[in-house]
Amino acid sequence: MTRILVIGGGIAGTATALALHKAGFDVAVHEAHPDTAEDIGAFLTLASNGMRALAQLDASDAVTALGFPLRAMRVLDDQGAEMARVPLGEADDASLRYRCLRRGELNAALQAEALRRGIELSHGARLVSVQNGPGKVTARFADGGVATGDLLIGADGLNSAVRQSVAPGADPVYAGQSVFYGYTHSAPVAEETGHITMVRGSGAAVGYAVSPAGETYWFARVAGPALPADELAHPTPSRWRQRLVELLGKDATPAAGIVAASTDGIMATNATEIPPKTPWRSGRTLLIGDAAHAASPATGQGASMALEDAVILAKSLRDTPDPDSALALYEAHRRPRVEHNITASGEISRGTRPAPSRTGGAPSPRRPGDDTLTRQLDWDLDMNAVGGTAG
Numbered sequence: 465m466t467r468i469l470v471i472g473g474g475i476a477g478t479a480t481a482l483a484l485h486k487a488g489f490d491v492a493v494h495e496a497h498p499d500t501a502e503d504i505g506a507f508l509t510l511a512s513n514g515m516r517a518l519a520q521l522d523a524s525d526a527v528t529a530l531g532f533p534l535r536a537m538r539v540l541d542d543q544g545a546e547m548a549r550v551p552l553g554e555a556d557d558a559s560l561r562y563r564c565l566r567r568g569e570l571n572a573a574l575q576a577e578a579l580r581r582g583i584e585l586s587h588g589a590r591l592v593s594v595q596n597g598p599g600k601v602t603a604r605f606a607d608g609g610v611a612t613g614d615l616l617i618g619a620d621g622l623n624s625a626v627r628q629s630v631a632p633g634a635d636p637v638y639a640g641q642s643v644f645y646g647y648t649h650s651a652p653v654a655e656e657t658g659h660i661t662m663v664r665g666s667g668a669a670v671g672y673a674v675s676p677a678g679e680t681y682w683f684a685r686v687a688g689p690a691l692p693a694d695e696l697a698h699p700t701p702s703r704w705r706q707r708l709v710e711l712l713g714k715d716a717t718p719a720a721g722i723v724a725a726s727t728d729g730i731m732a733t734n735a736t737e738i739p740p741k742t743p744w745r746s747g748r749t750l751l752i753g754d755a756a757h758a759a760s761p762a763t764g765q766g767a768s769m770a771l772e773d774a775v776i777l778a779k780s781l782r783d784t785p786d787p788d789s790a791l792a793l794y795e796a797h798r799r800p801r802v803e804h805n806i807t808a809s810g811e812i813s814r815g816t817r818p819a820p821s822r823t824g825g826a827p828s829p830r831r832p833g834d835d836t837l838t839r840q841l842d843w844d845l846d847m848n849a850v851g852g853t854a855g
Contacts, residue, residue: 466490466781469603469613471591471626473497475567476753476770477619478574481583482521483778486843493578494589494603494611496620506567506645506731507681509534509660512553512560513837514768517775520843524559526573531565532675533558536659542666542715552660564660564673564681570767591620594629596747615787616749617777619770622736624755631743631751636736639760640814641685643733644704646726651680653718663719667711669762670719682722684708685762687815690734701730735760735813740803750791752777757802762812765805773798776840779847793847797840 466489470477473495484491510518510527518524535555539548554560578585590606594616601616618626622636655661655674663670672682686708705723708730712720723730738758744751753770777794784790811817839850 466615466787467492467613468781469494469601469611469616471603471616471618472620472624472753472755473575473585473587474571474619474621474753475574475767476621476755476773477617478571478578478585479517479521479523479771479774480617480619480752480777481578481585482523482574482581483774484781485578485581485583486521487778487782489778489781492584492611492613493586494591494605495585495587496590498588506733507531507564507647507683508567508570508767509764510563510565510570510771511765511768512557512562513765513841514771515553515560515563516838516841517768517771519559520775520841521771523574523577526577527563527565527570528559530569530573531563532657532673534562534564534658534660534673538659538661540661540663540717542664542717544715544717547664562660564675567767591625594626594749596749601748614748615781618749618751618755619753621754622738622758624751626749627742627751627755630746630749634738634742636738636758638690639735639737639762639810641687641735641760641762642691643735643761644684644686644708644730645732646682646705646723646730648680648682648722648725648727649678650725651718652721652725653680655680661718663715663717665712665715665717665719667714668708668719670712670717670722672719672722680722680725682719682726683761684712684719684723685735685813686711687813691732696732696734699732701728704730704732735762737806737810740806744795744799745791748787750777750794757798757806759802759806759809760813761809763805763809765809769802769805772801772837772841775843776847779840779843779845783847797847797850801837 468491470493473493481491481493552562593604595602603611657676660673669685708723744756752773780794781790
């Protein structure tokens with residue numbers, strides 16, 4: 465049986481382990497973080513394409529127990545007037561509805577599902593080197609541990625250690641916006657749950673959604689210079705809140721009041737991306753998820769794209785006996801789609817493309833490319849029989 469090492473136990477890595485295990489491979493996950501709590505504060509939305517991928521992994525129940533569904537999106541202008549209200553994704557199918565949830569909770573749920581299925585998962589395993597041999601690949605860790613497999617999958621995120629062995633010097637670049645996240649139970653607006661509101665403000669793009677428990681989840685994307693590394697390493701939530709309230713208060717929208725009502729648990733990051741055409745493969749090593757194709761969060765597709773990666777990689781390896789041909793098949797199907805997302809999301813972040821009329825950027829069932837994606841994700845279809853590439 466083929467032995468596959470997965471470096472990184474986040475969303476991409478754990479989902480890939482679930483997919484590979486379902487496809488019959490012997491898989492082990494090595495995660496640098498000591499537990500599942502990395503990024504537990506931030507939240508994300510899973511779009512219908514991500515939920516479809518989860519269904520193919522038989523993991524829908526584990527995830528729909530978390531967070532809350534989003535059936536629609538409304539868009540406000542900088543005066544608070546409603547510009548549009550549209551359904552999100554495949555809102556009529558409960559298993560495919562957009563879902564808003566905390567990143568750490570999703571990560572923990574996927575890891576728990578992996579352990580339940582008997583998948584080997586180790587924490588505190590920080591990678592220091594990868595050595596490709598003629599028949600095997602070896603990973604060495606900071607604690608002195610060594611693991612050997614037939615293939616190694618780098619799913620270790622934006623600052624991937626595996627990427628340094630595949631594409632030295634291919635580092636993330638700033639995408640033009642800083643992104644802030646927060647929560648409040650005392651937002652000064654009365655909103656129903658089940659939809660997300662996007663505010664096209666004069667100085668920032670803001671999104672917020674209300675949970676069934678009445679907690680408002682919000683984010684703000686602010687164009688300008690990147691936040692200094694020292695400021696991110698030593699967070700100043702109260703200053704960030706004050707800065708955002710002053711910026712958002714210039715508009716007649718609920719955004720400033722929502723941020724003002726938030727606690728000092730406000731989080732911030734810089735939107736970054738991996739440049740298109742960055743190599744993904746070297747010998748028996750492949751990059752997936754953010755390690756390969758991180759995009760700015762403007763289209764909200766990071767987690768959903770990683771879940772797609774997991775299914776399509778496992779199917780490619782399952783359906784193509786030669787590993788090199790399988791990885792080539794995977795890349796041929798994935799690169800056009802994910803690099804389109806990098807470009808589109810980056811253009812939104814830099815202000816050179818209008819924001820999408822629907823959140824997440826995922827194609828609706830009626831848009832070109834979606835039928836191909838559905839076929840790519842269908843577990844029962846051979847990857848070699850799937851024509852074209854999803855856009």
